Amino acid sequence: xxxxxxxxxxxxxxxxxxxxxxxxxxxxxxxxxxxxxxxxxxxxxxxxxxxxxxxxxxxxxxxxxxxxxxxxxxxxxxxxxxxxxxxxxxxxxxxxxxxxxxxxxxxxxxxxxxxxxxxxxxxxxxxxxxxxxxxxxxxxxxxxxxxxxxxxxxxxxxxxxxxxxxxxxxxxxxxxxxxxxxxxxxxxxxxxxxxxxxxxxxxxxxxxxxxxxxxxxxxxxxxxxxxxxxxxxxxxxxxxxxxxxxxxxxxxxxxxxxxxxxxxxxxxxxxxxxxxxxxxxxxxxxxxxxxxxxxxxxxxxxxxxxxxxxxxxxxxxxxxxxxxxxxxxxxxxxxxxxxxxxxxxxxxxxxxxxxxxxxxxxxxxxxxxxxxxxxxxxxxxxxxxxxxxxxxxxxxxxxxxxxxxxxxxxxxxxxxxxxxxxxxxxxxxxxxxxxxxxxxxxxxxxxxxxxxxxxxxxxxx
Amino acid sequence: xxxxxxxxxxxxxxxxxxxxxxxxxxxxxxxxxxxxxxxxxxxxxxxxxxxxxxxxxxxxxxxxxxxxxxxxxxxxxxxxxxxxxxxxxxxxxxxxxxxxxxxxxxxxxxxxxxxxxxxxxxxxxxxxxxxxxxxxxxxxxxxxxxxxxxxxxxxxxxxxxxxxxxxxxxxxxxxxxxxxxxxxxxxxxxxxxxxxxxxxxxxxxxxxxxxxxxxxxxxxxxxxxxxxxxxxxxxxxxxxxxxxxxxxxxxxxxxxxxxxxxxxxxxxxxxxxxxxxxxxxxxxxxxxxxxxxxxxxxxxxxxxxxxxxxxxxxxxxxxxxxxxxxxxxxxxxxxxxxxxxxxxxxxxxxxxxxxxxxxxxxxxxxxxxxxxxxxxxxxxxxxxxxxxxxxxxxxxxxxxxxxxxxxxxxxxxxxxxxxxxxxxxxxxxxxxxxxxxxxxxxxxxxxxxxxxxxxxxxxxxx
Numbered sequence: 001x002x003x004x005x006x007x008x009x010x011x012x013x014x015x016x017x018x019x020x021x022x023x024x025x026x027x028x029x030x031x032x033x034x035x036x037x038x039x040x041x042x043x044x045x046x047x048x049x050x051x052x053x054x055x056x057x058x059x060x061x062x063x064x065x066x067x068x069x070x071x072x073x074x075x076x077x078x079x080x081x082x083x084x085x086x087x088x089x090x091x092x093x094x095x096x097x098x099x100x101x102x103x104x105x106x107x108x109x110x111x112x113x114x115x116x117x118x119x120x121x122x123x124x125x126x127x128x129x130x131x132x133x134x135x136x137x138x139x140x141x142x143x144x145x146x147x148x149x150x151x152x153x154x155x156x157x158x159x160x161x162x163x164x165x166x167x168x169x170x171x172x173x174x175x176x177x178x179x180x181x182x183x184x185x186x187x188x189x190x191x192x193x194x195x196x197x198x199x200x201x202x203x204x205x206x207x208x209x210x211x212x213x214x215x216x217x218x219x220x221x222x223x224x225x226x227x228x229x230x231x232x233x234x235x236x237x238x239x240x241x242x243x244x245x246x247x248x249x250x251x252x253x254x255x256x257x258x259x260x261x262x263x264x265x266x267x268x269x270x271x272x273x274x275x276x277x278x279x280x281x282x283x284x285x286x287x288x289x290x291x292x293x294x295x296x297x298x299x300x301x302x303x304x305x306x307x308x309x310x311x312x313x314x315x316x317x318x319x320x321x322x323x324x325x326x327x328x329x330x331x332x333x334x335x336x337x338x339x340x341x342x343x344x345x346x347x348x349x350x351x352x353x354x355x356x357x358x359x360x361x362x363x364x365x366x367x368x369x370x371x372x373x374x375x376x377x378x379x380x381x382x383x384x385x386x387x388x389x390x391x392x393x394x395x396x397x398x399x400x401x402x403x404x405x406x407x408x409x410x411x412x413x414x415x416x417x418x419x420x421x422x423x424x425x426x427x428x429x430x431x432x433x434x435x436x437x438x439x440x441x442x443x444x445x446x447x448x449x450x451x452x453x454x455x456x457x458x459x460x461x
Numbered sequence: 462x463x464x465x466x467x468x469x470x471x472x473x474x475x476x477x478x479x480x481x482x483x484x485x486x487x488x489x490x491x492x493x494x495x496x497x498x499x500x501x502x503x504x505x506x507x508x509x510x511x512x513x514x515x516x517x518x519x520x521x522x523x524x525x526x527x528x529x530x531x532x533x534x535x536x537x538x539x540x541x542x543x544x545x546x547x548x549x550x551x552x553x554x555x556x557x558x559x560x561x562x563x564x565x566x567x568x569x570x571x572x573x574x575x576x577x578x579x580x581x582x583x584x585x586x587x588x589x590x591x592x593x594x595x596x597x598x599x600x601x602x603x604x605x606x607x608x609x610x611x612x613x614x615x616x617x618x619x620x621x622x623x624x625x626x627x628x629x630x631x632x633x634x635x636x637x638x639x640x641x642x643x644x645x646x647x648x649x650x651x652x653x654x655x656x657x658x659x660x661x662x663x664x665x666x667x668x669x670x671x672x673x674x675x676x677x678x679x680x681x682x683x684x685x686x687x688x689x690x691x692x693x694x695x696x697x698x699x700x701x702x703x704x705x706x707x708x709x710x711x712x713x714x715x716x717x718x719x720x721x722x723x724x725x726x727x728x729x730x731x732x733x734x735x736x737x738x739x740x741x742x743x744x745x746x747x748x749x750x751x752x753x754x755x756x757x758x759x760x761x762x763x764x765x766x767x768x769x770x771x772x773x774x775x776x777x778x779x780x781x782x783x784x785x786x787x788x789x790x791x792x793x794x795x796x797x798x799x800x801x802x803x804x805x806x807x808x809x810x811x812x813x814x815x816x817x818x819x820x821x822x823x824x825x826x827x828x829x830x831x832x833x834x835x836x837x838x839x840x841x842x843x844x845x846x847x848x849x850x851x852x853x854x855x856x857x858x859x860x861x862x863x864x865x866x867x868x869x870x871x872x873x874x875x876x877x878x879x880x881x882x883x884x885x886x887x888x889x890x891x892x893x894x895x896x897x898x899x900x901x902x903x904x905x906x907x908x909x910x911x912x913x914x915x916x917x918x919x920x921x922x923x
Binding site: 005007009012013014015016017018019020021022023034035036037038039040041042053054056057060061063064065066067094095096099100103116117153155159160162236237238239240241242244245247326328330365366367368369370371372373374376378396398400402430431432433451453455456458459460 | 494497498499501503504505506507508509510511512527528529530531532533534550555556557558559581591592595604606607608610636637638644647649715716717720757758759760835836837838839840841842843846850852869871873874875878913917918919920921922923
């Protein structure tokens, strides 16, 4: 795994790093007990020694293991190769050229009235994996990921205000920064205006509102309240000490009412440019897409081979992932997305149907409880909706909810024209902690009567 | 060989140009971990790795260009190639804003010592005790979950200014969660250690069992502001975020809660009438850490050019008054504040503080006792308002005693504001932040009793 980070502060390079980690891991299943060992020494002798250490770990662990592990079957994929969809490896672009490109953006923004500071961050990743198992599967895979982020800041009389870009992290190459997949000119042109409006915006009045939620915000709500909640290892209790468990239970499969009948959610490890997209997972399973929620009812979970076998599924759906050779593969999230309406409903159509509400754009702060019920999210921008029209920004807002009742209040969906694939590069899980990239798509949505807080009041101000 | 890599790298830099400066960091890591769930071991493993980071400063038009590259799994020739790549990067770079002369010095004692290692034997006692914990759990109709990690990282630093420094950093953590009543009741305990010789897993499990019993009586409590006792782990959660948000540059630019209205920083301002002090001290007993800067990337809190600079004890809050903010040499110049790189630990002490978390219940007529916090995120940088959740046990306190348990809550609170509402504090003790302990392990904190703690909503999760 090679990762690169670059940060510019007010158009000057404040940090640049480039880290390449390589290693080999051996995971053995000895009489139903896992053993894992890893090293960064890439020699045949080290591989043999690492395998012996993994066996030793399995033998030592055996008396303390409560249940014997079995793996769901998977066809052999011999000599399989897969490469993600990108044009230009961003690591092939000289660091100085990367910095000049970003500094150009910053210079444009800093030359605009009302922008006092500009922070730009660029994260890059290139993952190259070789996998082989005793069944005969051998895979070689490579993917490239990129995450640019621009934040402008105004020092207003009553304190700082900021506004961040909406461009999502994505599995693309350098071409993403030169206009393929995102309109940077429009994004950069809009940021100062959005910031200026926020500086002047009044505080929101706390209460219950109809919310039209833009997919640039809703992707994170989906991630937290659906993506993590439908991980079967969480539901079974394997993450109970750390990431948490889930209200979604195996016995609710096919019957549990997750949300309104407009709610159709798929998990997908194949979508082009998805952060969790790959050809084969880290147990040699071919990736796929499947339903998690259909017409508002829980219909699926995310699985690895052990979870699948333990719970009677025919096969894994390919969600095993390790973020480095030094970490054991665990069940991680697919690209989990809310499906758009079949019609051509626009965001404006949804806003037009709201008498008294808020339009929520861009993700910001997020937090959810360990069973994935209680959440609180803020946004880059909250706009007041009055009588079906936008009536300017308000600030200091956060929306709170409890997952099933929140999704039960879903009353409107935009069509495919409103669809956006958002995502994160920092999804954390497991101990030792592992990070993963993941994408989430959604259309514009309408939720009825959601609790909105004024965060200044919450802070006692 | 790791110390030798430093010399190989610096010799290569010297050969590539007399105009170059450099710092080289070699880190060798050895880890062992055990993870368990549903009263049985799940994943566990042994790992070893070594990374080499080369930092080169080269003269470029308008200043000094910086090259920073890190690689794992290199041999000697790989190190030389890494240096060549880093030098090329530095020569082509835009001027680095934090560029400064590399730190000078000499070889310090022990530099050539080999790497320290850990292994399965470090956690043998934990594994043995877990066998009994699992048996007890099954017998008592409860479940045990948790994680134990031991890591030793040895770091060698060399600079083109002659400094040679070696630091050995052990790190151990253990977390136990117990669940009962079809997982409707949940209790948590954690500890930080250097070598596990001071960890008593069975005693921790006894305490888990006690706390699960406390939860047998459930009492409904509505959201609101309550007198709340925070255990040291929760104090650590909040104080770590305080430190992370306190860099001098961001404050000086008017962008944080540490900014003074009208310009400058809040250094010198009293934010609490309680005599609490917050400090970082690399030689604090039980929390020892590097007493020099070791940084593989630049940030508002650290500069790669400062590698090897002294990171002495620093007091961030002195008897309730903001007394310092973290700086690098670069940001000290920007802000006019002293150079103050933070050592990698954090200690909160209250003058005359004695007693434990439970001792603080004495003054509570009607309030709450927390077990831990979870999913803490910043809501408003102006006030440092944070949101998060209580987790694994919220106990109802009446007339100084735990009388039962209630549901979890989502809270909204600012650690800066909260320091002004401290009613009482206990003795500072070594503890593990639940939220940030993976990245910030070394803390000593007291329990705090806070008035009007804002429990915003009930959280159904257990």
